[in-house]
Amino acid sequence: MNPLKIVCRGSKLSLAQVEIFRKKLLNTFPNTSVEIIIKETEGDLNQNQPLSEMEGRDFFTKDIQEYLIAGKADFAVHSMKDVSGENFFKDNSYAIIDRDDFRDAVIFNEDIVSKIELGEKIRLGTSSPRRIEMAIHFLNQAMPRVGDTRVKLEAVSIRGNVDTRLRKLDAKEYDGIVLACAGLNRLLQTNAKAEIGSLLRNKKMMILPIMDCPPAPGQGAIVVETSKENKRAKEILAVLNDSKLADAVSRERNLAHQYGSGCHQKFGVVHVRTKDVSFTYAAGNDRNETQFQKLVYASESKEVPASELEDSFVYTEYADTDASRRLPVAYIATTHLPQIKLLANRRVWVGHTTAWFTLASHGVWVEGSSENLGMEFISPTLESPLVNIEASEISIFSDEMSAAHWKQSGFTVVTFSKSPTKGKHA
Secondary structure, X not given: OOOEEEEEOOOHHHHHHHHHHHHHHHHHOOOOOEEEEEOOOHHHHXXXXXXXXXXXXXXXXXXXXXXXXXXXXXXXXXXXXXXXXXXXXXXXXEEEEEEOOOOEEEEEOOOHHHHHHOOOEEEEEOOOHHHHHHHHHHHHHHOOOEOOEOOEEEEEOOOOOHHHHHXXXXXXXXOEEEEEHHHHHHHOOOOOHHHHHHHHOOOEEEEOOOOOOOOOOOOOEEEEEEOOOOHHHHHHHHHHOOHHHHHHHHXXXXXXXXXXXXXXXXXXEEEEEOOOOEEEEEEEEOOOOOEEEEEEEOOXXXXXXXXXXXXXXXXXXXXXXXXXXXXXXXXXXXXXXEOHHHXXXXXXXEOOHHHHHHHHOOOOOEEEEOOOOOHHHHHHHHOOOOOOOOHHHEEEEEOHHHHHHHHHOOOEEEEEOOOOOOOOOO
């Protein structure tokens, strides 16, 4: 048989995604041969203008789709979030073949804390209206405060592939940049690992919570497309399609369609499925600049009042054991926050985003939150190449009632030793 032709962009990330598809294809159809064709797109050629200012849409997919439809290739591989709804729901056949972490990450230079202390303006590189709208608002509360100094954030336009943006950050053109976790994870598993790892060395990060900063619909998913006339390719995609991932992406894009679309959107949508709950969540500003927040459980939908996402937190005396000092990561699983001195020189994660804000107000750098959805929800992120935290490195700060559960799961647990004392954070 003739080799199957795969067309894609030429970026390191695009080629990493093609390699994921190629491996799945050859594992399932081992006697198949493939040929990879690189095609530049409008988005690749115009690197100076923010996408939100460019006319039209599908800047990274339209040229590739036209190449496919012209019969020059059998498959086109895209990042799902780059394909507009109007094209995705047309006649061509699609398969969602993989999805990595759907969250956004903010990567900061190592001098970020000293800049905050000096009251300097923090230049955050992003060209996405969604990220500007939501990440800036979140980071104003989530970045550590020093004394009475408030963080001063400014969104600054940035373009380029993931590695290009990291080099711009490393050159101090920006103080921080917002990137998709999925892209970083995939690059850290390719032959670009050494380069990307070097650019991330000594950087500080925050993984943005989905309830405060929901991602673009389909973020982290790889979609493979073929034309409706290509019977052989359609049969292959029918086998390789991951139905659960496809269902999640469809739910996200269908809900997003109610509020707007394209690179101009100022909202995010994400579908979450855990062993206990399955929901689709959207928040931000719609096409009419009206702020909204919507949570859809199965067939039921409702507006989510902010009070449902909040809790009260108190500082508590915890036992300071040798085991707790040795472990480099603290995960705070209750509303009883440990004394700040117990968190010094640790990577800090929290079970509730409001705890993040409380700790930030006392100068603590928090990397991420499980958003009251449990450790199981956040474990893939902790274990990812980007975050790279093993369970054996974590001390769980917990109340005595939950300690047995955590210990049974294999974690080292630190419990508070006396009744909670409000305001104690020495």
